[in-house]
Amino acid sequence: MITLAHISDIHLSPMPDVGWRDLLGKRLTGYLNWKLRRHDELNSETLTSLVAHLRAQNPDFIAVTGDLVNLALPFEIDRAAQWLQALGGSDRVAACPGNHDAYVPGALESAQKSWGEYLQGETLDDAAFPFVRRVGELAIISCSSAVPTRPFLAVGRFDEKQAERLGRILRLMGEAGYFRTVLIHHPPNPELQHPSFGLKGHKLFRQVIAEHGAELILHGHTHRSSIHSIPGKDKEVPVVGVAAASAAQGGTLDDPARYNLFRIERTGDGNWSCTMREYGFQRLGSDIVMRLQMRIC
Numbered sequence: 001m002i003t004l005a006h007i008s009d010i011h012l013s014p015m016p017d018v019g020w021r022d023l024l025g026k027r028l029t030g031y032l033n034w035k036l037r038r039h040d041e042l043n044s045e046t047l048t049s050l051v052a053h054l055r056a057q058n059p060d061f062i063a064v065t066g067d068l069v070n071l072a073l074p075f076e077i078d079r080a081a082q083w084l085q086a087l088g089g090s091d092r093v094a095a096c097p098g099n100h101d102a103y104v105p106g107a108l109e110s111a112q113k114s115w116g117e118y119l120q121g122e123t124l125d126d127a128a129f130p131f132v133r134r135v136g137e138l139a140i141i142s143c144s145s146a147v148p149t150r151p152f153l154a155v156g157r158f159d160e161k162q163a164e165r166l167g168r169i170l171r172l173m174g175e176a177g178y179f180r181t182v183l184i185h186h187p188p189n190p191e192l193q194h195p196s197f198g199l200k201g202h203k204l205f206r207q208v209i210a211e212h213g214a215e216l217i218l219h220g221h222t223h224r225s226s227i228h229s230i231p232g233k234d235k236e237v238p239v240v241g242v243a244a245a246s247a248a249q250g251g252t253l254d255d256p257a258r259y260n261l262f263r264i265e266r267t268g269d270g271n272w273s274c275t276m277r278e279y280g281f282q283r284l285g286s287d288i289v290m291r292l293q294m295r296i297c
Contacts, residue, residue: 001265002138004181005059007051008220009067009098009244011042012083016075026104027071029151034070041251042244046281050245050257051087053279053288057261061135062088064118065220065242066098066146066185072107081114090117094133094142098185098220099154102146123165130166130182132173138264139178141169141214145186145199156186156221158201163208170212179264179272181216182209188217189228189239197221206230209237215272215297216240216262223247223254225278227296238296240276249281256281258291272297 015034023031054062068083069076087093095118102108112119112128121131121142129144143166145156166182173180186199188209193202209217213233219241226241243255258280267273278292 001263002061002136002179003057003059004138004140004262004264005054005057005062006065006218006240006242006260006262007054007062007245008065008185008242009223009246010047010064010080010083011038011067011070011100011244011246012047012076012079013039013042013044013070013246015039015070016073018073022073026149026151027073030071030103037253041248041253042246043248044246046248046257047246049288050259050280054259054261055088059261060092061133061138061140062093063140063181063183063218064093064095065183065218066096067100067220067244068095068098069100069103069111072101072103072111074110077107077111077114080111081116084115084118093118094121094140094183095119096129096142096183096185097144097146099146099149099156102148105148107148108146124168125165127161127165129162130169132169134178137178137266139173139180141166141173141180141182143182143184145184152196154197154221156199158184158188158199158205160204163201163204167208167212170208170214174213179216179274180214181218182214183218185219186221187219187226187228187239187241189230191228192222192226192241213237216274218242218260220244225255225258240296242278243280249283249286256283
């Protein structure tokens, strides 16, 4: 059995002291949004408690589906590198980037340099994404939907070149018998698309999954716990989102902070069994509890 933990939308806080020169362009609107709406909704104390609970589960691998930072300032990117190192070694932790990690042009490239092996793995060519991490019979396939956008937009993008590489990886990992788990920050299912914060290329992503199949898709971005599915090659593929890991209990915008833990194993007939447990805060009460347990495949 392999245990895989899923955490997302870290949004490390507090916001560093910034000067007005740091807030040119989109960073200004993001900073004002943080000060006016988000600084009480996302906090480091909640994140610290949730991560401590997750680490006590001793998962075999931890998947982080993006948005480690807020404005992608250099200080934030360096602090996120330190947070990843504290979460676990790069042999047991991998991330895919979110829209906040690519908040302005050049930010994602800075994150790739700073976060190093946490954003790296086996690839088909010189392209950084998708990359693959293999843990036993589990293959974690990290895609990128992170692109800089105009103010007031939080859309992602999945293009044809990445789709072609993802298809080849899914085929190779499927032929080798791996449990294929795809990471992408923006949700690919049609239920969660929106012109200002959806995934451009979501239909293309679903076409790749329908052609080649996968066992599980994990995403963040919505700050909500959710379970959907999209068509796969032979059966429906679960698409699981998780609440923001730093979302405070008393917040009004998001679900309280949570993470998911998946227990993956072969059954006697050679098929896969995957059981999901969701842990996190409730609206009421101060404890982290198991909120849900269900078999998803």
